[in-house]
Amino acid sequence: MSYTFLYNYYILSLSVGSLIALIAGVVVFVNGPKRLEKISWFFLCASSAIWSLGYFFMISSQSHDIARLANLVLHQGIIFIAFFYPLFILSLTDSYKKHKLLLLTLSLSVIVFSTLNFSKDFVTDVIPKYVFNFAPEAGSLYKYFTIYFFTSIIYAFFILFRSFVTSLPEDARRFKFILLASIAGFLGGGSFFFLTFNINIPPVLVILVPIYQIIITYAILRHNLFNVRVIATELLVFSIWVFLLVRTILARSLQDALLDGGLLVLVIFFGILLIRSVLQEVRSREEISRLAEDLRIANVELKKLDQLKSEFLSLATHQLRTPLTITKGYISMIQEGTFGQVPQKIRDVLSKVYLSNERLISLVNDFLNLSRIESGRMKYNFEQMKAEQLVESAVEEFKELAKEKKVDLIWKKPSGALPEVMIDKEKFHQVLMNIIDNAFKYCKEGHIEVSMSEEAGRGSSDKNILIKVKDSGVGMTREELDSIFKKFARAQSGSKVNTEGTGLGLYLAKRIVGDHGGEIWAESEGHGLGSTFKIRLPAKGEEVSKQVQFKEFVEKI
Known part of the structure; x- marks a missing residue:
């Protein structure tokens, strides 16, 4: 040089x-x-x-x-x-x-x-x-x-x-x-x-x-x-600017000066565009990052609100459950004649009050179980029993409603003895009540058929119990079948026939059956062709017997 x-x-x-x-x-x-x-x-x-x-x-x-x-x-x-x-x-x-x-x-x-x-x-x-x-x-x-x-x-x-x-x-x-x-x-x-x-x-x-x-x-x-990219881009662009500026100033001829000066102007123009594009990308990423953080904070707040909602539901349902249970008890005593003979007209009215009270109790139980599930406080008391006894008991509770609505309620007892299952009697009874009650809501006439059977499991020695509740009601489309087990979801066709549902019963039934290791699903050929709800439970009789024997042995020690 x-x-x-x-x-x-x-x-x-x-x-x-x-x-x-x-x-x-x-x-x-x-x-x-x-x-x-x-x-x-x-x-x-x-x-x-x-x-x-x-x-x-x-x-x-x-x-x-x-x-x-x-x-x-x-x-x-x-x-x-x-x-x-x-x-x-x-x-x-x-x-x-x-x-x-x-x-x-x-x-x-x-x-x-x-x-x-x-x-x-x-x-x-x-x-x-x-x-x-x-x-x-x-x-x-x-x-x-x-x-x-x-x-x-x-x-x-x-x-x-x-x-x-x-x-x-x-x-x-x-x-x-x-x-x-x-x-x-x-x-x-x-x-x-x-x-x-x-x-x-x-x-x-x-x-x-x-x-x-x-x-x-x-x-x-x-x-x-x-940002790494911003600094690297600016450093590169500034270095080129300084280099071309020095070349322009130190040019040996006017032609070289004009050439270097023109090149400097072009590089400045495109360099500014390059820096602006990189900065824009960085700002966009930071905006996305900020929005993601805002979304995270909002999600935390929503979870807190959801927790408060669950606590409120739990408190409210506990407070409602007691007077409804007392009401049910007094109505039963009046119907049984504990306080003397009651005229038939009053009996008919009391039957309607009793059924309405039962539905309120069922609704309160649904909300109570929902709050327990969402707060992780749902507890089960599993016991070994024959499921057909529980199903038959649930069917008997709907006999009066079937007479009132003039719907044939058919209980098809299994032809032979079924394997025992491990279930929570109270929780599973609520599932059966929800499924059968759901059939009555959307079946204005015709029949409801409840049946049980045994089927083979996945393994060669595994067995399952299959419970079916089939009705001749309004039926459902494929889209409705995919959504009815979601929280607060109801089939469009059913909501026109019955406006009393909350969309919680089937959601809770799916959660409870799932906790029993079972499955629940619905089938329908379409509108006006009825629906069939199926519950599959694993039969664990031998395994349960061993567990019970071991538990009794430990307790004796």
Whole structure:
């Protein structure tokens, strides 16, 4: 490279660097609350600007005296950088309270080296070096300052790296890029030390200093939006801009200048579009992340409300259950003649009241079981028994309703003995009542047939009990068959015939049968062709007998 090109490159890098440093410091300082992190960054940028301007005037000066004065200024800037950069890192990582001794040492070092800056043992003189008009010549004490400078900076790197390792992912990502940007920046600025000690390594990396300041400024102002892709994109685009700008300024001919200038304009235009698109993508992702967090919070609140609803249902149903049970008892006593003979007209009315009360009790039990299931407090008392006894008992309870509605209720007893099953008598009785009552609701005339049979299980020795409740009612479509076992769901065709249902009975029946290890489903050929509800329970007679015998044996011990 030619002398002129290199000289102009350093002049441009230092002047642009000082300007960017001032802008970076001021922008951060005036934006938002004045935290120690922002204050220390402002003074660090000011120190960097002093160093850049001092070097600029020294290497471009034609006067030895001005160059000597500029040397004092630039080294004062370096002395302050060695203090404010560790302070910035300590405030950034919120660890300055743990490093009070370090801050005291740095403060004393600033005083000592600021005093030595005026001594010829620090910098003996400024003389022509490399492509510069003047550059500092190290004195006998300068090596101690160099050790101090890099020790303080490297220790700050160590603090930042430790915070990066131990922090949460969002902060760790921020610390990582600040660390990488800092290393790049100090490689650029620190490369001038070689020239001071007459080591033949030119400071060509000086362009990294303003880039490092841009990255850290962005990280401070927008650490909540700090993103790998954004930083990488901006760094790439800014680097290309600076490179083309330098080429345009240092062009050897008008034609080259116009070509590089035109290319710079195009790259600026498309670079802005690229950065905007990446930022838009980042904002979209953050918006999605924010909405997801809002949704999570809303879901937590909904679960709390659902829990409160379940507790309210449990309390309300407990309070309703007692008076309804008492009412049922008194009606039964009146019907049985406990309080004397009752006229037939009153008996008919009492029968209707009794049936309505039974439905209310069933509804209250449904809500009570719903609250227990949703709160995880549903308890079962399983016992070994013949299921046909329970089914026959449930059918008997609907004989009066069948007479009233003029519906034939048919109980087809199994031809032979069926295997015993393990069931909760009370809970399964409620399932049967819901299924049979459901058949009556949607069967205005015709018949309801309840039957039981034995069928083979999956294994060669497994057996199942199959309970069927078949009616000649309104029937259902395929879509309705898929949805009737959902909470608060009702078939459209059935809701026109009967408006009393809540859509809970079948939902609870499915949950209870499922907890028994069984299955429940419905079948229908379509509207007007009736429905068949089937319950399949695993027969575990032998296994249950062994469990009961073992339990009795343990209790005897």
